[in-house]
Amino acid sequence: MDNVVCAWNTPDHRAQLTNTPRSFGGFSFASYPRTVPQDFSKYVASTSASNSRRSVVLHGTQGSGKTGLGVCALSTFARQGVGSLFQWNVLTAERTTPVEKDEQVFPSPCWFERWSSILARNRKTDWDEVGWFESLDDVTVLMLDDVGVETGTPYREALLLRHLEWAEDDDRRMLILTLNDPPSKWPKVVGERVADRMIEQRRFLAVHVPGESLR
Numbered sequence: 001m002d003n004v005v006c007a008w009n010t011p012d013h014r015a016q017l018t019n020t021p022r023s024f025g026g027f028s029f030a031s032y033p034r035t036v037p038q039d040f041s042k043y044v045a046s047t048s049a050s051n052s053r054r055s056v057v058l059h060g061t062q063g064s065g066k067t068g069l070g071v072c073a074l075s076t077f078a079r080q081g082v083g084s085l086f087q088w089n090v091l092t093a094e095r096t097t098p099v100e101k102d103e104q105v106f107p108s109p110c111w112f113e114r115w116s117s118i119l120a121r122n123r124k125t126d127w128d129e130v131g132w133f134e135s136l137d138d139v140t141v142l143m144l145d146d147v148g149v150e151t152g153t154p155y156r157e158a159l160l161l162r163h164l165e166w167a168e169d170d171d172r173r174m175l176i177l178t179l180n181d182p183p184s185k186w187p188k189v190v191g192e193r194v195a196d197r198m199i200e201q202r203r204f205l206a207v208h209v210p211g212e213s214l215r
């Protein structure tokens with residue numbers, strides 16, 4: 001099972017397990033309503049063909065389609081089976097028992113999270129930061145949406161920085177980040193330490209998503 005793709009581990013099944021919002025169900029580059037930035041298309045193609053990955057940050061005005069582009073990439077990677085074959089086999093297998101109410105959901109190798117949702121969990125008294133990063137051990141591509149939301153405190157900057165370090169700890173991992181602000185404003189929005197990492201080209205590709213709001 002470690003080296004064989006099981007029959008149930010199909011591209012469609014993998015794409016359904018990326019945790020993307022229902023409004024983006026079935027989203028793909030073919031259905032994206034605008035022209036995909038050329039540098040992003042090349043990035044996705046080159047990342048798919050390599051085991052060494054650079055993270056990407058999609059920036060542009062609110063509603064310009066950044067989240068949709070990120071979801072398209074995440075879905076593409078999931079369909080291609082990027083990540084642990086064993087983990088995909090396990091997660092796509094048919095369950096033999098019903099899902100329990102408080103059962104822990106283990107992230108798939110290609111996983112979507114809203115930054116605001118992580119911060120909301122963080123505010124709860126039972127937040128387990130160590131446990132959260134342990135749950136990311138089998139994640140290869142992690143998308144954090146709207147990382148410019150609810151920033152501005154040293155702790156939040158440190159938490160975001162730790163996610164960047166999570167990706168840097170293994171060159172097979174990558175982050176897909178979205179935020180509204182251009183690079184010139186990142187130091188104020190996400191903090192200087194995080195901005196320094198995001199601006200460094202060997203770590204991140206910065207892609208501007210042009211256009212007015214699609215909403």
